[in-house]
Amino acid sequence: MIKLNKKQDCSGCHACANVCPKQCISMKSDNEGFCYPQIYKDKCINCNLCEKVCPIINIPNKVDDKITAYACKNIDNKTRNVSSSGGVFSLLCDYVISQKGIVFGAVFDENFNVKHIYVEELKGCERFRGSKYVQSKIGDTYTKAKKFLDNGKIVLFSGTPCQISGLDSFLMKKYENLIMVDVACHGVPSPLVYKKYIESLEEKNRSKVSRLSFRDKSTGWSKYSFIVDFKDGKKIKEIGSDNIYMRGFLSDIYLRPSCYDCRFKKPITSADITLADYWGIQNIHQEFDDDKGVSLVLVNTKKGQDILEKISSNMKVIKTDIEYAMENNPYIVGSVKYNKNRDKFFKLIEKEDLESSIIKSITNTFIQKVKCKIRSSLGKIKRIIIK
Ligand SMILES: Cc1cc2nc3c(=O)[nH]c(=O)nc-3n(C[C@H](O)[C@H](O)[C@H](O)COP(=O)(O)OP(=O)(O)OC[C@H]3O[C@@H](n4cnc5c(N)ncnc54)[C@H](O)[C@@H]3O)c2cc1C
Structure with missing residues (x-):
């Protein structure tokens, strides 16, 4: 049975709750508002599936194809305008829905809580647009996605890297009809x-x-x-x-405790494609930047590359320097510092x-201000002495 020694060891992905055959795990909010598994031991049959699917206990050991980086902009400015970066996610939705597939992602509900849902029609996909800076509740969406996958439907599942690793782990097998997309993540607020x-x-x-x-x-x-x-x-x-x-x-x-030591930073990934903001684009592809949003698209797998090619006629795309892009977006590879x-x-x-x-x-x-001032003055003196 899953045991939580410290809060940093749970990203709140819901994989354990989704996999339990006896439904004896429920996700309960703590005093900071983050969900953790609560186990009803009486019902537990010690199958240990919860441990098997925990992406933190079993960190995905992905030795993948080489990551390729692109700068991308949706050519439909109306859609790009209401998306957080270059509006690439909407193009992925268009493609999947045109294949009669299903899209999972984060939306606001009627009370502005943020949660994961699935959508079968293009109209509903508009709700996925835009980053919602709070942890989205996965609920039973992994279970629902598995049902669609087993029925042969194409499924596009998007979320933060921990949510995508949680899904990958929960499924316990690879599906050709699954496209996993994660968003670069600073960390999720309470x-x-x-x-x-x-x-x-x-x-x-x-x-x-x-x-x-x-x-x-x-x-x-x-x-x-x-x-x-x-x-x-x-x-x-x-x-x-x-x-x-x-x-x-x-x-x-007010980020989740696990975000300060996130185990799902690059190069570890389960996703086929990672979407991020292309910060610093103006210094490397000046002609591409119009201050209306450019996506940095990291293609992690061959499947990701195939999908990107399918949507590329609706985007402006240029291959870009991955090292430069990552330097300008530190949280793709590293966690935020604990405040x-x-x-x-x-x-x-x-x-x-x-x-x-x-x-x-x-x-x-x-006191902190005084300490900062002293530290910076000492730094200046040191530099003068070295010179
Ligand atoms: C909490 C959070 C932190 C982020 N931190 C960074 C960062 O440090 N650097 C960076 O480059 N990019 C970060 N992003 C991603 C970035 O803001 C864009 O979401 C991404 O570039 C995709 O933009 P888009 O224009 O293609 O699509 P959009 O249409 O804007 O993207 C929507 C996508 O984001 C997903 N999404 C929205 N809110 C959430 C949520 N709360 N939880 C899970 N998925 C969500 C939707 O399901 C959909 O897939 C972050 C996003 C979130 C949600």
């Missing part, structure tokens, strides 16, 4: 913090949220905006780096409002 944020927005604005975009491009792709529309017609629009939720997210104070204020933050939100808890946890204290 669903509890996100929920508190939505509640505080609704309370302050005395209206329910009707639309949310973490990465609106109306102020540019590099200087994206955070947008919220409310049911009563009000609207909030802030530059992403000014938005309090994004500031907390990018300061790494020492993380514990303080989770204690603060128990008694204070979210905004002030974030501000207190991301702002350097006076």
